[in-house]
Amino acid sequence: MIVASQKPMDEVLGYLGGAQRVLVLGCGTCVAVCNAGGEREVATLAALLRLGGRQATEETLERQCDAEFFDPVRDQAAGCDAILSLACGVGVQMCARLFPDKPVYPALNTQFMGINEGAGAWSEACLGCGDCKLGLFGGVCPVTQCSKSLCNGPCGGSTEGMCEVDTKTIECGWQRIYDRLQRIGRLDLLETNVAPRDWSKTHDGRPRKITRPDLAG
Numbered sequence: 001m002i003v004a005s006q007k008p009m010d011e012v013l014g015y016l017g018g019a020q021r022v023l024v025l026g027c028g029t030c031v032a033v034c035n036a037g038g039e040r041e042v043a044t045l046a047a048l049l050r051l052g053g054r055q056a057t058e059e060t061l062e063r064q065c066d067a068e069f070f071d072p073v074r075d076q077a078a079g080c081d082a083i084l085s086l087a088c089g090v091g092v093q094m095c096a097r098l099f100p101d102k103p104v105y106p107a108l109n110t111q112f113m114g115i116n117e118g119a120g121a122w123s124e125a126c127l128g129c130g131d132c133k134l135g136l137f138g139g140v141c142p143v144t145q146c147s148k149s150l151c152n153g154p155c156g157g158s159t160e161g162m163c164e165v166d167t168k169t170i171e172c173g174w175q176r177i178y179d180r181l182q183r184i185g186r187l188d189l190l191e192t193n194v195a196p197r198d199w200s201k202t203h204d205g206r207p208r209k210i211t212r213p214d215l216a217g
């Protein structure tokens, strides 16, 4: 899921400036699961804005990254001075696209695509590199789990399974790749000479796009 965290209130208020009527708009999917932008966080933020003397209305959509879910709030959006979106950056941009004449501000910092590690803990898992090679690495991503994003074996600096970048808090991703391949009996995959990553698949031609003619209406 996409993991996000809340912005400091000072930054949010700075964006809102003199806007009095604010639509506080949550997203009920990823950011709700990571307790950053769901119904509960919307209620808290709206209450804080009211305490500060603003008129805040609150809504939480099922998703803010799909236009169809915005239909129920079109009137509220038209009648407010600004929309404060508690979605990830994708949702904020969709909101701005749908309401081109309305100021739309982010209330969250979108952090990464990650895994829930337990109560109150998430870790980055995928960069969306566009060229997934997990099949070669036992399902452990070298791009995100190795501090140097190395795809051809460890750098040689790890100590007792920990990364030289921080031996106290960061596990060596390549140790994890090795352990996992050993467990599934596929250490032979380490003999694969993986071509240098083609970062153009990640960085070139932004925004990246996918078109599926077979799904086009």
Ligand code: SF4
Binding pocket: 125, 126, 127, 128, 129, 130, 131, 132, 133, 134, 141, 142, 143, 144
């Ligand atoms: S290899 Fe790329 S797509 Fe696959 S998990 Fe890692 S960052 Fe994500």
Ligand code: SF4
Binding pocket: 145, 146, 147, 148, 149, 150, 153, 154, 155, 156, 157, 158, 159, 162, 163, 164, 165, 171, 172, 173, 174, 175
């Ligand atoms: S110690 Fe391991 S995780 Fe850290 S940079 Fe080297 S190979 Fe990557």
